[in-house]
Amino acid sequence: MSRYSSLVVDIGGTNMRYAYANKNGISEESILSNISDQKINKTLSNLLSNPKIKNTVIAAAGPRLGNRIEMTNRKVIIDGDLLGRKFKLANSQVLNDWEAVGHAIDEMKLKKIKKGKSKSNVDLMIGPGTGLGFAIVVDGKVIPTEIGNTKLHSKLLLNNLGVRPSKYFSVLEDVISGPSISRAYQSRYKQKLSPEEIVSLAKKRNPKAKFIIYGFVDNLIQFMQDVSVAYLPRRILLGGSLVSDLAYLIKDNKFLDQYSNHPKDQHAQILKSIEINLITSKTPALKGCFNYLNKN
Structure with a gap:
């Protein structure tokens, strides 16, 4: 963890995945299966409260309006600007889940x-x-x-x-x-x-x-x-x-x-x-x- 300064997260309708990242790549992913809405918010807070994390990009299933997503199949709101202020992040962004997949298109198997x-x-x-x-x-x-x-x-x-x-x-x-x-x-x-x-x-x-x-x-x-x-x-x-x-x-x-x-x-x-x-x-x-x- 000490080598990483960024957090990447993917929140779907059933599971939540996350990994740590630096300029060279990302760590092995962690998967939280069948995660509840309440645990999503708690897990995000726990992960982002680590002072070594300075950047995050969070993908979530729902329409992205500005830097905010209200998830379609969950009662969860991911607000990148709010998270950035709360945890004093240098960069805090949200993406639609398939928008995130699209950014990996050139490296997909x-x-x-x-x-x-x-x-x-x-x-x-x-x-x-x-x-x-x-x-x-x-x-x-x-x-x-x-x-x-x-x-x-x-x-x-x-x-x-x-x-x-x-x-x-x-x-x-x-x-x-x-x-x-x-x-x-x-x-x-x-x-x-x-x-x-x-x-x-x-x-x-x-x-x-x-x-x-x-x-x-x-x-x-x-x-x-x-x-x-x-x-x-x-x-x-x-x-x-x-x-x-x-x-x-x-x-x-x-x-x-x-x-x-x-x-x-x-x-x-x-x-x-x-x-x-x-x-x-x-x-x-x-x-x-x-x-x-x-x-x-």
Whole structure:
């Protein structure tokens, strides 16, 4: 710890990760799993109260307004300016979680699952987790979004999960996220299971779980197709633990062919030209926080 003067943090809807940093790199990450809102604030205070910490970059799941994030799926507010004053930091910044991932794009480990030949300067980063992460990277500039909280979902996406319109399926991440898997399973089969349990059952060919998981992957592929037609990227980069768990389906030719299938031939050719990758790096958000710190 004595060698480090900076702290990088990634706070998601389920876990909190942090590592120490100096100009040469970052330490091994620490993970706090299933952390409560109250413990997040207490842990941040404990970490930042160390007098050796002079800089911090904190990534959190939610829209960044100035240097402040009110988390979407937690009752937690991360205010970089307030933390800077309270702990007398030289530099205190907050980033949207997928904005942070975007700052690590040039150093990520990737597994290519679909070849492409597009010459576009746009990359799209997609991460269904507790919510639906989506960021756009244009010539190295990262543009965070809150697309998961838009109403850009259709009856098709509800039908894929076998559910009806309701207040529980009102925004896009209600049909493309980890919680959407649990919610759809409970709505359809009247049994509450975690996303991990449903994925595990699907791998064992349980018909109920397979229906929900295949419907979820259909929704993810449809979303990938829609944003590809909208933004004309060179690559799509898919990340997160849920994507890792479902990689065996996502890279299946059936689903990849579905991605490239479009009613207009010109757009089908565009989709065929786009490369798709799985992010295999373990801590891209922390690495992105570190890169952002070094740039600012």
